[in-house]
Amino acid sequence: MVVCGDDGLAHRLAAELRGVYEEQVTLVVPPAERTVRPPVVGRARAVSAALLDRMVSAAVNRAAGNGTPAAAQSEPAAGQRMLEAVEATEAVLAEAGVERAAALALVYDDDETNIRAALTARRLNPRLRLVLRLYNRRLGQHIEELLDQAAALATGGAPGDGPLGDGPLGDGGAAGDASTTVLSDADTAAPALAATAVVGTSKVVQTDGLLLRAVERLPAAAGEPDPPGLPTLALLSANLNDPAFADGSEASGEQGPLLLPDAATVREAAAAGRRGSVVLEQVAYSAGPALPSGRGVGVVAPLASLFSQRLRWSLAGLVGCVFALAVALWLATGIHPLGALYLTLLDLFSVNDPAIGSTTARQILQLLSGLVGLLLLPVLLAAVLEAMGTFRGAGALRRPPRGLGGHVVLLGLGKIGTRVLIRLRELNIPVVCVEAGPEARGLAVARRLRVPVVLGDVTQEGVLEAAKIHRAHALLAVTSSDTTNLEAALYARSLRPDLRVVLRLYDDDFATAVYRTLRAAHPQALTRSRSVSHLSAPSFAGAMMGRQILGAIPVERRVLLFAALRVAEHAQLDGRTIGEAFRAGYWRVLALDTGREGQGGSGLVWDLPDTYVLRSEDRVVLAATRRGLAELLRRRGRRDAGA
Incomplete structure (x- = not known):
């Protein structure tokens, strides 16, 4: 995997690929990034010193053969190689090994830089999986179609139809599906921010317009029946209540988490009553009355x-x-x-x-x-x-109604705030927005959705009171200023100490420090501080692994992956029942996609009986461990290679 970027998202994405998917990563950053301490996410996989030495030596030899080195190399971190270059030019991309890479992520802050590098990378490796970060969504759609078409012409197939090979999760190399995915950090962070404000967690998976969250059930409740169609995905460690375990240390003599257990194991754990469980449930909201939404709302006044x-x-x-x-x-x-x-x-x-x-x-x-x-x-x-x-005045901004309560107060209607507002309204959650600038891009969206808006500086006294903060369910501060978000959160805490607060902060270290301090000062209230790079990195990493990856949810020190696969391409699923296709500790089919591929329609059926027979034309959503998904993709790649 190759990651090129100039801000915290590049470091966060590289750490996500190493810690969650255990991938070998080459990170290309500007020389100034040497002084920036990269964020640490998860547990990085150690790479042998001999392999790293061979990688560095080969790269140095290639650069020396070309005359002047294209990029300076820094000391390799665990599981990654770092190159320092001002821009991802053709020489730098060749130095990073794009010709042999499975995927390339271009996450520079400038759209033009990402597009130029993507065109160069597609020419160097037509089978490369590309992930671009673009702010212009309309331009991104055209670029995605252009690069897919270029890959199809170069490989002699339809766009996106290249074989997966062993895939990045397998053992067989860097063959990719030659797909191009254009993402925006605003779009990818919005679902997690919305879920955090509603249910207090960012452990969510988005599929078919639904937000699913991982819910940890206490051992006392582990014997309750599973939600319909959503079985137990993991059994937590028996020592989960151990303070030493909570700090991240391993307790000797205790069994760790079990991913995708079978029914007998779940029953035994329920009878013992010592292990909690993890299940999926849809993110729902019932803290307050819903506001009107839909087409035509806001055109005619009541x-x-x-x-x-x-x-x-x-x-x-x-x-x-x-x-x-x-x-x-x-x-x-x-x-x-x-x-x-x-x-x-x-x-x-x-x-x-x-x-x-x-x-x-x-x-x-x-x-x-x-x-x-x-x-x-x-x-x-x-x-x-x-x-x-x-x-x-029907098209003017609405004021918060007098009896409103249980709503979410959203601070900031910029790029991130607008996406979060749309996601909250899609979940039918009442929202009151606070915006200082009368020309903010999200005001038109708020007017169209008839969402109440308070215009004013949130740091001024009386603005949060006008947004009914004393009766709100949560405060979601997503302005572009860290100090503004923090000041608003502290002032809201003074008005209501038990308020749920979610902060968008740029720096990961600052976000961690704010979270710990607010948690210590207000232990009875829920506080979450998130950076956009922290919330966006999982979506970018999933796109690099392939379009079939929907997301990943951590379970203690392990990771559970969610993927959408075609049954016909996997012999372990084709022609088997749901019960027969289940393999404990490897994968479990969760839902059936009833939409017809290529026709834009999609609908997921979650309550599947174990006797349902999977057909070749079916598409399914499954949960898998890293080892299980690697086996599924590896066997598919070998069959495609043989064909």
């Missing part, structure tokens, strides 16, 4: 909001007077009640002839009706003007 309460009472009073006059005319003249109402309306609008020669009662009623008509004219004019003003 009827009750067209007129003020005072105007509605005035109209009701005048209508009552009209009916009272009609009843009096009916009693005075004895005509039919409908006729009396008709004559009263004529008098009211001064349409009828004067009641000359009629009884005194009729004349008095006609005068009263005319007086009521005079009173009605200004009320009708006020109603028309107020309704016009309401329609003009």
Whole structure:
């Protein structure tokens, strides 16, 4: 794997590939990055010193053969080789070994730099799996199609149809599927931020528009039946409550976590009552009332909001007077009640002839009706003007309603905040936004979704109170300023000590320090501090492993992978029942994708009976260990090579 970047995402992605997927990584960063301490994620796999020496020597020899070295090499870290270069030029990419790599990630902060390097890398290795970080989403779609088409022409196949080979999880080399994936750190971080604000965890997997989270169930509840269609994925260590174990140390004599156990093992653990379990459940929200959403919302204001309460009472009073006059005319003249109402309306609008020669009662009623008509004219004019003003303001920003509670207060409607807002509304979660700039890009989205917005500096007193922070479910601070996010969180804590707080912080070390301090100061409240690179790296790493990888969820010191596979390409699944396809400790089929591939439709069926027979045309979502997924992809690669 080759990773090229100029910020924290490159280091985080390299660490994710080493610690989660146990991959060999070459990291290309600018020379200034030597002074930056890279973040540490997970447990990196040690690579033998002899292998590293051979890699470095070969690279040096190649650079020396070309005259001037293309990139300076730093001391190799555990499981990775680092090159220092200002830009990912053709010489630098060749030095990094792109011709033999399985995948290349270009995560520079500049779109043009990533595109230029991607075009060069595709020419050097048409079968390379490319992952690009682009902020321009529309341009990204065109670049993805262009690079896939170039790979198809170079390899003589359809875009994305190249064989996986042994794959990066196997043992057989660097053959890839020649696919191109364009990602944005804003899009990849939004689901995890939304899930953290709702359920307090970023251990989520996104598939088919759903957010699934890993839930740890206590040993006392481990004997309860599993959720429908979502079996037990892991049994936690028996020593999970040991303080030494919580600090990351191994306790001797105790069994570690068991991934994908069979039913008998789960029953034994439940009977013993000493081990918790991990299951998947859909991220749901029930802390507050839902806000209206959907197409057409925000175009027409609700009827009750067209007129003020005072105007509605005035109209009701005048209508009552009209009916009272009609009843009096009916009693005075004895005509039919409908006729009396008709004559009263004529008098009211001064349409009828004067009641000359009629009884005194009729004349008095006609005068009263005319007086009521005079009173009605200004009320009708006020109603028309107020309704016009309401329609003009229907597209304006809404204010938080008085009775709102249990909502999420979202600070910042920039690139990240806009994506998070859309994700929260897709989950039908009530949101109140706070934005300082009246020209922020997310205000149009908030207006379209009819989400209440408070315009003002969140650091000023009274802004969070206007967002109903005292009745909120969570505070999600995702502005571009770390100090603003921290100040808002501390002020919200002073208003409500038990509030759930999620902070977006740029620096990983700073995020860790803030989390520990807030947790120590407010142990009864849930606090999460996340950097965008921390939340984006798993999605980028999954894309580098192949489009079939949906995500990874850590279970203590081990990792559980989730993938979407075609049954026809795996002999271990084709023609077998769900029960027969399950292999304890290796893989388990979780859901069936009922959508037709290539037609844009997709729907997952989670409650699958063990007797269901997997057909060749089926696509499934499965959970697997690293060893299990490596075996699935390796056997597929060997069959493709033989064909």
